[in-house]
Amino acid sequence: MTSDRPTALWIKDPLAIRADGAERGIVLRGGRIAELVPAGRSPATADTKIFEAGEHVVLPGLINTHHHFYQTLTRAVPAALDRELFPWLTALYPVWARLTPEALDLAMTLAMAELMLSGCTTTTDHHYVFPAGTEDGIDIEVAAAKRLGLRVLLTRGSMNLSQRDGGLPPDSVVQDEDTILADSERVVARYHESGPDAMVQIALAPCSPFSVTTSLMRSTAALAQRLGVRLHTHLAETEDENRYCQEVYHCRPLDYLDECGWLNERVWLAHGIHFNAGEIERLAVAGTAISHCPCSNQVLASGACPVCALEEAGVRVGIGVDGSASNDASNLMQEVRAAFLLQRSRYGVKVSHKDALRWATKGSAACTGRSDIGEIAVGAMADLALFKLDELRFSGSGDPLAALVLCGAYRADRVMVGGNWVVENGQIPGLDLGDLIRRHSAAARRLQA
Numbered sequence: 205m206t207s208d209r210p211t212a213l214w215i216k217d218p219l220a221i222r223a224d225g226a227e228r229g230i231v232l233r234g235g236r237i238a239e240l241v242p243a244g245r246s247p248a249t250a251d252t253k254i255f256e257a258g259e260h261v262v263l264p265g266l267i268n269t270h271h272h273f274y275q276t277l278t279r280a281v282p283a284a285l286d287r288e289l290f291p292w293l294t295a296l297y298p299v300w301a302r303l304t305p306e307a308l309d310l311a312m313t314l315a316m317a318e319l320m321l322s323g324c325t326t327t328t329d330h331h332y333v334f335p336a337g338t339e340d341g342i343d344i345e346v347a348a349a350k351r352l353g354l355r356v357l358l359t360r361g362s363m364n365l366s367q368r369d370g371g372l373p374p375d376s377v378v379q380d381e382d383t384i385l386a387d388s389e390r391v392v393a394r395y396h397e398s399g400p401d402a403m404v405q406i407a408l409a410p411c412s413p414f415s416v417t418t419s420l421m422r423s424t425a426a427l428a429q430r431l432g433v434r435l436h437t438h439l440a441e442t443e444d445e446n447r448y449c450q451e452v453y454h455c456r457p458l459d460y461l462d463e464c465g466w467l468n469e470r471v472w473l474a475h476g477i478h479f480n481a482g483e484i485e486r487l488a489v490a491g492t493a494i495s496h497c498p499c500s501n502q503v504l505a506s507g508a509c510p511v512c513a514l515e516e517a518g519v520r521v522g523i524g525v526d527g528s529a530s531n532d533a534s535n536l537m538q539e540v541r542a543a544f545l546l547q548r549s550r551y552g553v554k555v556s557h558k559d560a561l562r563w564a565t566k567g568s569a570a571c572t573g574r575s576d577i578g579e580i581a582v583g584a585m586a587d588l589a590l591f592k593l594d595e596l597r598f599s600g601s602g603d604p605l606a607a608l609v610l611c612g613a614y615r616a617d618r619v620m621v622g623g624n625w626v627v628e629n630g631q632i633p634g635l636d637l638g639d640l641i642r643r644h645s646a647a648a649r650r651l652q653a
């Protein structure tokens with residue numbers, strides 16, 4: 205599903221580009237950005253093919269740092285509407301327990317397609333439910349990502365603390381610690397690429413303090429260190445979680461994380477809402493990053509991540525759409541706008557559209573532990589999102605970059621990953637979206653029946 209890669213390609217004379225000194229565009233070669241072309245100049249690179257970008261606003265590809273692809277099958281489920289996190293989860297666990305490999309494949313393909321069409325070039329996924337028959341869930345999503353040409357950091361998630369042992373999930377969706385660790389090691393060995401231009405990476409991701417044992421938290425951290433992979437989990441999402449940790453572990457969630465060997469630069473955390481000032485300092489010192497998920501946090505009435513306080517302390521912050529049962533969309537460009545609005549309402553006009561774009565690119569890259577994505581710079585991967593401003597919503601706009609955020613861009617015209625066009629003219633070449641929607645909808649109806 206990729207087009208031929210030319211020797212060098214000049215993205216010429218963009219309407220606007222989010223890079224300084226690239227007014228005449230950029231030259232791409234070998235899957236990377238080879239040259240920025242300043243105003244009044246032509247490329248130093250010889251024999252470039254040309255892509256005329258006069259109608260396009262060019263961004264570094266957006267990076268999604270938190271998702272649960274399988275949840276695209278349970279959007280707007282009536283039983284889960286108007287509930288906060290714990291009762292919302294309790295309503296959905298029994299539905300998720302009925303996942304099949306076919307449904308998973310459709311859910312993962314659809315979630316990634318939706319992300320790509322919104323300008324996403326790298327995504328993470330936190331897959332933590334492995335009901336019987338879907339033990340190869342990570343294998344299914346690696347295959348789907350490779351078919352689509354999307355860059356991914358997939359996390360082998362886990363839950364092993366069920367209701368029987370004082371946790372929140374039912375027995376039907378948890379696995380035992382030995383099974384989880386063995387499969388974690390298997391998928392890292394099989395799929396994780398450690399090179400700077402990696403297309404598939406694996407991280408390890410126990411789900412939350414209320415669905416995973418302390419033993420599994422510790423053993424997963426040790427395994428990640430031994431294998432040299434990143435660690436991810438949900439933390440500080442709700443006041444319910446604070447109460448659970450106080451009652452069960454007699455400390456706050458961040459203290460618990462620290463006790464489990466998780467407060468370090470290998471870790472990025474989803475949500476990070478309910479931190480106090482001392483905890484924010486500890487995160488900064490540790491180098492632990494945060495994935496801000498504004499839509500999910502608003503739908504579940506969880507609160508608002510203190511993004512400016514985190515950044516001022518030195519904590520790196522990225523953007524995540526979170527699962528499609530609590531967003532309920534997988535549109536990363538819309539998530540940028542949501543982050544801008546939520547953080548501006550909290551911190552005032554010092555938050556600009558440029559901040560929101562930075563969170564979803566450089567900030568998100570930091571969450572993934574990568575320095576080769578998230579910006580338009582010489583040597584960075586040729587991961588780009590190109591938007592047109594030819595719809596009603598943009599008519600009359602002045603600043604093209606601000607218009608993307610303020611007028612509500614939601615669909616990229618073109619997306620490039622590693623020098624390959626994976627979205628052209630608003631379509632994913634080779635993917636029949638109508639057929640995918642029909643099959644995915646049917647799978648969702650069967651699951652929810």
Ligand SMILES: [Zn+2]
Binds near residue numbers: 270330474
């Ligand atoms: Zn989540």
